[in-house]
Amino acid sequence: MVYYQKMTPEGYQEIEDEIARLKKDRPRRIKILQQARSMGDLSENTEYTEAKRDLGHLQSRLRYLGKQLKYAEVVKSEDNGEVNLGRTVILKFDDDEDTEEYKIVGRMEADLAKGKIAFDSPLGQAIMKKKAGVTATVAAPAGEYQVTIVEVK
Template sequence: MVYYQKMTPEGYKEIEDEIAKLKKDRPRRIKILQQARALGDLSENTEYTEAKRDLGHLQSRLRYLGKQLKYAEVIEAKNDGKVNMGSSVVLKFEDDDETEEYKIVGRMEADLAKGKIAFDSPLGQAIMKKSAGETGVVEAPAGSYSVKIVEVK
């Protein structure tokens, strides 16, 4: 059984862009490896070891990202007034007068520092398929709390 990873079109594009950037950098890293190899004894050649390791990391990252694209299920945002993948949502947490805006994304795209939360995270699950004005209960390891949906964009 193949497990497809849900992601937004923007997340898919970010992976494509990173792959293009890494492929562009690969010839430079190969050249560094060749230059280090030409320095002589490989058993004591730190430059060669580092260049080989760096190229290996680049190749590994390319394989990983390639698999992410291969098994991606791109979900287009629905504009039905409910919280869906790709939606931006303004939330008000209980005991807090401030509102916060988040974008609902796939698991691989989630980055709280950038305001992106996964649809299947505890917060994401609590608000998915709800409309503005509704309240969701987040079941977190530290305890439950309520969050009100102020706006769905």
């Protein structure tokens, strides 16, 4: 059985952009490897070892990203007033007066520092398919807490 990763169109595009950047950088890294190889004895050539490792990391990253695209299920956001993949939500946590804004994204796109939470994270699961005004209970590893959906954009 093939497991498809849900992601937003923006997340899919970000992966495509990273693949393009890496492919553009590959010839430069190959050239560095070739120059390091021409320096002589490979057993004591740290430039060669580092260049080979760097190229290997680049190739590995390209394979990984390629698989992410191959098994991606791009989900377009529905504007039905419910929290869903691709939507932005404004939340008020029960222990805080301030509100916070998050975009609901696929697991591979999640980045809390950028305000992106995964739809299948504890918070994401608690608010999915709910509308503004609803208070949900989040079952997090550190314990349960309440969050109110202020707005769905």
